Amino acid sequence: MSWNRKILRVNLTAGTCTPEPLNMEWANDYLGSRGLGTKYLTEEIDPKVDPLSPENKMIMATGPLTGTMASTGGRYTVITKGPLTGAIACSNSGGFFGAEMKFAGWDMIIFEGKSPKPVYLYVENEKAELRDAAHLWGTTCWHTEETIKAELQDPLVRVSSIGRSGENQVLFSCIVNDLHRAAGRSGVGAVMGSKNLKAVALRGTQGVSGVKDFPAFLKAANAAKQVLKDNAVTGQGLPKYGTQVLMNVINEVGALPTRNHRDVQFEEAGKISAEAMHEKRPTDGKAHLITNAACFGCTIACGRISQLDKGHFTVQNKPEYWGASGGLEYESAWSLGASNGVGDLEALQYANMLCNEDGFDPITFGATVSAVMELYELGILTKEQIGIEAPFGSAKALAYLAEITAQGIGFGKEVGLGSKRLTAKYGRPDLSMSVKGLEFPAYDGRGIQGIGLNYATSNRGACHVRGYTVASEVLGIPVKTDPLATEGKPGLVKAFQDATTIFDSAGVCLFTSFAWSVADVQPQVQAACEGDWSMEKMAIVGERIWNMERQFNLAAGFTAKDDNLPPRLTTEPAKTGPAKGRVNELGKMLPEYYEVRGWTPEGVPTAETLARLGL
Amino acid sequence: MQKSLHIDPGKCTGCLQCEMACSYEHTGVINPSKSRIKVFDFEHEGRKVPYTCTQCSEAWCMQSCPVDAIVLDPATGAKVVKEATCVGCKVCTISCPFGTINYMADVGKVQKCDLCGGDPECAKACPTGAITYIDASWTGLDRMRAWAAKANTAAAA
Numbered sequence: 001m002s003w004n005r006k007i008l009r010v011n012l013t014a015g016t017c018t019p020e021p022l023n024m025e026w027a028n029d030y031l032g033s034r035g036l037g038t039k040y041l042t043e044e045i046d047p048k049v050d051p052l053s054p055e056n057k058m059i060m061a062t063g064p065l066t067g068t069m070a071s072t073g074g075r076y077t078v079i080t081k082g083p084l085t086g087a088i089a090c091s092n093s094g095g096f097f098g099a100e101m102k103f104a105g106w107d108m109i110i111f112e113g114k115s116p117k118p119v120y121l122y123v124e125n126e127k128a129e130l131r132d133a134a135h136l137w138g139t140t141c142w143h144t145e146e147t148i149k150a151e152l153q154d155p156l157v158r159v160s161s162i163g164r165s166g167e168n169q170v171l172f173s174c175i176v177n178d179l180h181r182a183a184g185r186s187g188v189g190a191v192m193g194s195k196n197l198k199a200v201a202l203r204g205t206q207g208v209s210g211v212k213d214f215p216a217f218l219k220a221a222n223a224a225k226q227v228l229k230d231n232a233v234t235g236q237g238l239p240k241y242g243t244q245v246l247m248n249v250i251n252e253v254g255a256l257p258t259r260n261h262r263d264v265q266f267e268e269a270g271k272i273s274a275e276a277m278h279e280k281r282p283t284d285g286k287a288h289l290i291t292n293a294a295c296f297g298c299t300i301a302c303g304r305i306s307q308l309d310k311g312h313f314t315v316q317n318k319p320e321y322w323g324a325s326g327g328l329e330y331e332s333a334w335s336l337g338a339s340n341g342v343g344d345l346e347a348l349q350y351a352n353m354l355c356n357e358d359g360f361d362p363i364t365f366g367a368t369v370s371a372v373m374e375l376y377e378l379g380i381l382t383k384e385q386i387g388i389e390a391p392f393g394s395a396k397a398l399a400y401l402a403e404i405t406a407q408g409i410g411f412g413k414e415v416g417l418g419s420k421r422l423t424a425k426y427g428r429p430d431l432s433m434s435v436k437g438l439e440f441p442a443y444d445g446r447g448i449q450g451i452g453l454n455y456a457t458s459n460r461g462a463c464h465v466r467g468y469t470v471a472s473e474v475l476g477i478p479v480k481t482d483p484l485a486t487e488g489k490p491g492l493v494k495a496f497q498d499a500t501t502i503f504d505s506a507g508v509c510l511f512t513s514f515a516w517s518v519a520d521v522q523p524q525v526q527a528a529c530e531g532d533w534s535m536e537k538m539a540i541v542g543e544r545i546w547n548m549e550r551q552f553n554l555a556a557g558f559t560a561k562d563d564n565l566p567p568r569l570t571t572e573p574a575k576t577g578p579a580k581g582r583v584n585e586l587g588k589m590l591p592e593y594y595e596v597r598g599w600t601p602e603g604v605p606t607a608e609t610l611a612r613l614g615l
Numbered sequence: 616m617q618k619s620l621h622i623d624p625g626k627c628t629g630c631l632q633c634e635m636a637c638s639y640e641h642t643g644v645i646n647p648s649k650s651r652i653k654v655f656d657f658e659h660e661g662r663k664v665p666y667t668c669t670q671c672s673e674a675w676c677m678q679s680c681p682v683d684a685i686v687l688d689p690a691t692g693a694k695v696v697k698e699a700t701c702v703g704c705k706v707c708t709i710s711c712p713f714g715t716i717n718y719m720a721d722v723g724k725v726q727k728c729d730l731c732g733g734d735p736e737c738a739k740a741c742p743t744g745a746i747t748y749i750d751a752s753w754t755g756l757d758r759m760r761a762w763a764a765k766a767n768t769a770a771a772a
Contacts, residue, residue, distance in 0.1 A: 069635045069636065071742075207644035208644065295630070
């Protein structure tokens with residue numbers, strides 16, 4: 001099996017690093033990464049634990065295909081109990097860090113306890129030690145990564161770190177690796193900060209040697225790469241336009257949440273789209289986009305590398321932001337842009353760079369700014385409280401709020417709470433566009449009904465990468481369904497949610513699923529891993545992982561009442577576009593969803609379902 | 616026809632499939648740290664550049680080796696390290712102006728690109744055509760064709 005069969009347990013309280021054998025029985029039941037890491041977490045922590053206490057644990061986990069030649073096989077997942085939601089938090093990231101963990105000889109690192117002082121973990125193959133990070137504390141992810149590489153005199157070391165936001169317990173902090181890749185959502189960076197763990201630096205020179213049947217694996221991996229190449233989305237659309245290819249598409253279908261979901265279409269969508277990133281700026285004659293870029297092993301290369309206009313108000317006297325940097329991807333262009341009514345591409349990229357630099361989730365940050373702007377327009381928040389006039393459409397307010405959130409000063413501390421806590425504080429919890437405390441991503445549940453059901457039921461709160469039914473409802477992958485219909489959506493949502501766990505647990509990128517189905521992942525896993533990895537088993541494992549996460553959340557105190565949507569989505573009809581007049585009909589879909597899941601009407605897996613899934 | 620590796624950095628996305636393929640071919644392990652081709656990421660410029668041995672005709676490494684451990688493969692033109700002969704003196708690593716021959720501390724020998732005996736794995740693994748294996752006498756052919764295409768002639772009817 002392409003496992004190293006070895007995990008590293010880091011007790012931050014005691015300052016110890018101890019190797020342990022990987023539980024191969026669990027690997028056989030939960031595949032890897034998201035599934036296997038979650039199994040470890042749920043076995044080791046009390047679901048009711050305070051996410052920011054030493055009793056919570058944080059796991060960094062690779063999958064069996066991580067570090068192999070499988071396309072996109074470079075991903076790793078951070079699993080913990082999330083501070084933003086109180087639910088299972090499970091955020092995966094690309095870049096090169098995950099593969100390096102595998103090359104260093106480890107499958108997984110489990111962090112427990114809390115260090116008495118700031119430290120970072122340094123791993124060089126079997127050598128693992130905690131090192132002093134006092135000099136890194138209070139600095140950004142970018143500074144931390146650069147400093148560690150310089151100190152070690154090793155440009156090849158791979159680093160994951162938190163910025164000031166993770167230290168300051170901003171509840172939507174990320175863990176950033178390779179400068180602009182992030183385990184982005186649910187606030188995993190705040191958990192890392194609560195443990196006084198600043199960074200993890202890895203250097204691995206042992207490689208991956210355990211692929212079970214290499215010729216068969218290579219054949220499967222090459223066939224799957226060909227599928228990606230031949231597909232219009234993964235072969236042409238994503239490399240050229242990135243995920244931003246969606247901006248105009250989703251605006252057209254009337255599902256681009258705008259001004260805190262007041263609207264579903266943004267009149268300036270074209271100005272913040274993929275196409276706009278390719279256009280030459282009138283100011284300096286350069287295009288915003290420099291090139292595309294790949295994560296480890298990825299043959300799609302959807303990543304965007306851009307360069308700001310040096311004369312733009314956000315960076316006029318800040319040459320440190322003039323170089324090439326990651327972004328904009330669709331989610332951040334939407335959350336910072338359309339969601340706030342801001343059509344200034346340069347301002348969005350500036351805010352996005354601050355998110356990467358100091359490690360906070362641009363989706364939740366942008367959506368929280370949207371709530372602030374609505375509260376400002378309603379007169380509930382004032383210029384004096386915020387520190388700036390903050391109407392919808394203000395690029396200046398966006399840039400300012402990003403700066404103070406990154407630095408953790410003034411009103412930035414309130415933004416750092418996320419929209420749920422912030423709107424509740426000002427008496428308008430209905431204005432938080434979130435589920436279970438996690439803010440919506442860039443698709444409106446009124447114009448795309450199935451994604452609304454997925455948001456309501458996703459195990460980490462409103463999240464598109466838990467069950468991306470947009471693929472079917474908008475893009476026709478694998479088959480086209482009507483985005484405005486509710487019929488058949490419960491089954492569709494379940495199918496997408498279960499399949500997604502397989503991609504996440506194998507160690508490949510979900511974006512392959514624009515072209516791949518589980519049937520393209522399965523032969524690669526089967527060739528790489530010992531044991532039975534048939535399609536039948538994959539189906540069971542996928543559903544098992546979903547239900548395991550659900551059980552954790554139920555034990556943490558969530559109930560069916562939390563499988564909901566904000567009233568705006570279910571009572572305020574879309575004003576324009578194809579979905580005009582529609583709300584999300586969650587009430588119609590949810591009971592059937594519970595039924596197809598084999599759950600009680602209260603949303604609890606039945607004994608029969610648990611037995612069927614071996615839980 | 617003798618062929619050579621041809622690198623077009625503009626097409627490189629930095630995915631490292633070449634490094635994985637190279638290391639697997641030579642060591643049986645997927646291990647970019649053992650790759651003889653390396654991809655450099657100039658992240659603040661947004662450029663990625665794969666780099667490996669150009670197989671110099673009058674190879675500095677071959678000339679400088681005191682034990683004749685680096686020999687010409689007449690079929691491919693590659694300068695190949697005979698591991699059994701190499702004594703790990705590292706003189707070649709000093710003489711190579713490009714840094715593409717390197718000492719492996721764990722085995723005490725040097726390693727460099729050997730063109731995989733005439734079928735380089737890196738070129739086969741590259742998903743974007745940034746690394747190709749083409750006629751050594753005509754590495755400029757594509758560039759010539761691109762310029763030729765700009766010639767101002769009447770299109771055929």
